[in-house]
Amino acid sequence: MLLKINNLKFTINLKHISALCMALLLVNVMSAQEIIEEEVKVKEEVVKKVDSTKSQNAKKVDGVAAVVGDFIILESDVPKKREQIKAAGGSIDGVTDCELLGSLLEDKLYEHHAIQDSIQVSDAEIRQEVDYTIQQFLQQKPDIDELVKFYKQEDEKGLRDYIFEVIKGNKLSAKMQAKIVEEVEVTPEEVRIFFDKIPEDERPFFGTELKVAQIVAKPKVSQQEKQKVIDRLKQIKADVVESGTSFRSKVVLYGQDPGMVESGYIYTLNRKKPRMVKEFRQVAFSLQEGEVSDPFETEFGYHIIYCEKIRGQEYDVSHVLLFPKVSDEAVKEAKDRLEELRKRIVGGDISFADAAKQYSDEKETRGDGGQLINPRTQDYNFDLTKMGPEQYSQIQNLKDNEVSQVLTEQDRKGNVSFKIMRVTDRIDEHKATYARDFMKIKDLALTEKKIKAIEKWQEGKILDTYIKISGTYRDCEFSGNWLKK
Numbered sequence: 001m002l003l004k005i006n007n008l009k010f011t012i013n014l015k016h017i018s019a020l021c022m023a024l025l026l027v028n029v030m031s032a033q034e035i036i037e038e039e040v041k042v043k044e045e046v047v048k049k050v051d052s053t054k055s056q057n058a059k060k061v062d063g064v065a066a067v068v069g070d071f072i073i074l075e076s077d078v079p080k081k082r083e084q085i086k087a088a089g090g091s092i093d094g095v096t097d098c099e100l101l102g103s104l105l106e107d108k109l110y111e112h113h114a115i116q117d118s119i120q121v122s123d124a125e126i127r128q129e130v131d132y133t134i135q136q137f138l139q140q141k142p143d144i145d146e147l148v149k150f151y152k153q154e155d156e157k158g159l160r161d162y163i164f165e166v167i168k169g170n171k172l173s174a175k176m177q178a179k180i181v182e183e184v185e186v187t188p189e190e191v192r193i194f195f196d197k198i199p200e201d202e203r204p205f206f207g208t209e210l211k212v213a214q215i216v217a218k219p220k221v222s223q224q225e226k227q228k229v230i231d232r233l234k235q236i237k238a239d240v241v242e243s244g245t246s247f248r249s250k251v252v253l254y255g256q257d258p259g260m261v262e263s264g265y266i267y268t269l270n271r272k273k274p275r276m277v278k279e280f281r282q283v284a285f286s287l288q289e290g291e292v293s294d295p296f297e298t299e300f301g302y303h304i305i306y307c308e309k310i311r312g313q314e315y316d317v318s319h320v321l322l323f324p325k326v327s328d329e330a331v332k333e334a335k336d337r338l339e340e341l342r343k344r345i346v347g348g349d350i351s352f353a354d355a356a357k358q359y360s361d362e363k364e365t366r367g368d369g370g371q372l373i374n375p376r377t378q379d380y381n382f383d384l385t386k387m388g389p390e391q392y393s394q395i396q397n398l399k400d401n402e403v404s405q406v407l408t409e410q411d412r413k414g415n416v417s418f419k420i421m422r423v424t425d426r427i428d429e430h431k432a433t434y435a436r437d438f439m440k441i442k443d444l445a446l447t448e449k450k451i452k453a454i455e456k457w458q459e460g461k462i463l464d465t466y467i468k469i470s471g472t473y474r475d476c477e478f479s480g481n482w483l484k485k
Contacts, residue, residue, distance in 0.1 A: 066105060066482075067468040069112030073104050075471070098476035105467070105482055106458070111169050113461055114176035121171040124268045124309070124316050130163045131264030180457045181450040186442060194445035195434050203432045206440065209381040211425035212395055213370035215355055216362035217338040217418045219330035229302045229322045233295040236320055237304050240292055247292065247306040250320055256301070257321040271313045280305070284317045323415070331416055338406050338418045345403055345420075352403065352422050361417070371424065379439050381427065398423045 063075040081100045085092050137147055144156055153159040186194075236254065239245040248265055269275055269284055276284070279298045287293060287307035295304050301323045309316040341359055344350050353369030360366035374382050384392065398404055404421040411417075432441065462481050469476075469483055
């Protein structure tokens, strides 16, 4: 049973790895994504291409391996898929060309039916990812012309169009798969049945897990520093509104949100799909096109927002984010405050949980006595083998209920904070049990049920979709009924 689950998980990773990493664009896969009207026309257009500058004779440059609905897969896409997985760090040991083609067939089946089901992706969001992707590539190949040549495009616009179609195809495929399983759930009884079907000697072992709590002290920003930032944002707004200065230039020069650069200086917000903190959304959705907001505060700092475009429920916005400076005195005060609190906890004057509720500056954890929630599993347990190196180094030597020394942290914005930590519970390595490991077993059961839902969907759609397998690939033994035998 577990072996089957692991194999299925590998299959999912193989199918989705192109959507999980930028290595997708290290190979020229989009040549296979031409929309067709009829198979004969496709073969004439794809199999034979003419270089009018050098020869009047058609030359075969590639062959059609398969057709799925409105999409084709070229023979060259199979080895490219193999290189793509290798570039992403995936293992392809023992993976045959037939299996790789099967993965490509599934990708195209999802994409084809995403279009048939009128699933849409935001062009603005895709453009943001195109900008970010090109920026990432230029860090490795600083010459844009070299990048254009590498991808065999005529110019930068052709390169952007090419990357746009790659990302669009991945998003359509991912949304189609998400739609298939969006209503799949498992009941406690189904989890029980799933667990009972696993033979005793095949039940998994789970590594040592810890429950961890922490108390955080953040330096306080003075009101004077806050007002300096507000006044600076007011001046930036005046420069844009009254003097006609480009808002983007202000973002480039003064903005302190690294996500702006990664997104191409535009965030696309949708009223129906919450993104960004509540205060940010409220201000953004109150703006008209071309309008600049007044300064406002969120937990991340102080902002002004510029509304560039409104398309129904979608808003394209940019913003300048500034952080007030923290004085050296404020940093020292925060550290001293936490040192004193630690002494009280160790001395027994106050419990760790009560101290967290009363004094921690981390609102996400203080209400729960400082208890950390594992973002991956959404419970309190942290697997030691899956912890990040920084967090692991902070707690690896802590004994149960021991309070750590005051630790210094610095986030990506350069903000310094201090914390103390405590291991509140420890579960040693053990074989899975239903009661103790219910959430992990539930995840396995849900994964299996989703896989079955996708398999059922595929079986039906393969029969309903025009599919043609060419050449030697007709001899493949696919896991799906792609040959419709």
